[in-house]
Amino acid sequence: TQPVFTWQVNNQEINSFDLLETEDRLASADDNGEIVILDYNTGEVIRTLNKHTNICSSVKFRPNKPWQILSGGLDCRLIVSDWKGSGLGVMIFEMEELAELDYQVGFSLNPPMVHALACSSSGGMIACGLENSTIEIFNGATKNLSHVESLYGHTKGVSSLLCLGDELLISGGNEGSLFLWHLTPDGSGYQFTHGEQINSLEGTDPTNIFLSDYTKNIHLVDLSHS
Numbered sequence: 554t555q556p557v558f559t560w561q562v563n564n565q566e567i568n569s570f571d572l573l574e575t576e577d578r579l580a581s582a583d584d585n586g587e588i589v590i591l592d593y594n595t596g597e598v599i600r601t602l603n604k605h606t607n608i609c610s611s612v613k614f615r616p617n618k619p620w621q622i623l624s625g626g627l628d629c630r631l632i633v634s635d636w637k638g639s640g641l642g643v644m645i646f647e648m649e650e651l652a653e654l655d656y657q658v659g660f661s662l663n664p665p666m667v668h669a670l671a672c673s674s675s676g677g678m679i680a681c682g683l684e685n686s687t688i689e690i691f692n693g694a695t696k697n698l699s700h701v702e703s704l705y706g707h708t709k710g711v712s713s714l715l716c717l718g719d720e721l722l723i724s725g726g727n728e729g730s731l732f733l734w735h736l737t738p739d740g741s742g743y744q745f746t747h748g749e750q751i752n753s754l755e756g757t758d759p760t761n762i763f764l765s766d767y768t769k770n771i772h773l774v775d776l777s778h779s
Contacts, residue, residue: 560596562589573614580622580636582609588624590636604632611669617676617693625667631681631691633698644698651700652685663710671714671722678736680722682711688724690736706732706742715754715762723762723776725751733759733776745776 565584572579572593579593586605591598605626615621620637629652633644648665669682677694688704688711707726715723722734731745749766756762759776766772 558596560591562591562596562598563587568609569611571613573619575619578614580612580614582612582624582626584608586626586628588612588622588634588636590622600636602634602636604634605630607666610667613670613672615676615679615693616672616674623670623672623679625670625681627666629665629667631667631670631679631689646691646698646700648681648683648689651689651703652683652687666710668710668712669714669724671716673716673719673736675719677719678716678722680714680716680724682714682724684710686710686726688714688722688734704732704734704742706730706744713751713754713764715756717757717759721759723754723756723759725754725764727751729766731764731774731776743776745774747772747774 563581563583567581567583570581577594580588580590582588586609588602590600605628607626607628609624609626611625613623615623622634622636625631629648631646635643652665663685666684667681671680679691679693681689686707690702691698692701709727711724712727713725720736722736724732727750729748731747732742734742751766753765762774764772
């Protein structure tokens with residue numbers, strides 16, 4: 554009925570955290586734009602990264618390069634940082650530059666703030682869910698990330714992402730839609746209507762996906778029928 558441990562290591566509200574279980578590390582991202590990395594056995598702070606000039610909304614350890622950490626924020630940036638070495642941002646992607654291409658085809662004029670990040674199990678694909686309703690896909694198989702495509706389907710901000718293996722991506726949006734994307738050369742996307750703004754997704758198989766929304770309920774949904 555009580556927490557085993559309570560650690561107060563961030564100075565503002567925490568929006569996202571991720572585990573690096575091979576090294577007993579936890580990264581937490583907060584409203585101050587900070588990322589705190591701690592030893593989750595002892596609570597000792599290993600490093601604090603000050604990368605974002607606005608709220609840091611999502612953080613992920615890079616699966617195939619665990620000495621790097623990915624973070625996205627409301628400053629419209631995706632930043633790849635070397636948290637073990639210099640702590641510097643080794644790559645910075647300005648979402649506004651990518652969004653200029655989307656604007657040319659008449660897409661949403663909302664700021665491309667980063668709300669969600671997801672990594673495929675091998676780290677070969679990185680996905681960013683943006684406020685402007687697009688999902689930006691990056692190739693993470695090589696040393697440096699590179700932007701490869703934009704996914705269109707949502708009509709409002711993309712609030713949550715979940716990778717299943719290396720070929721499937723599930724996205725949830727503020728308009729209450731879910732999409733199941735096949736990330737293959739001839740890939741396609743299938744839309745499912747939920748009805749409420751989606752806050753969080755979890756699961757390992759399309760037949761059993763847990764989601765939370767703006768209600769008090771936890772939903773179990775089956776996205777295998779398209």
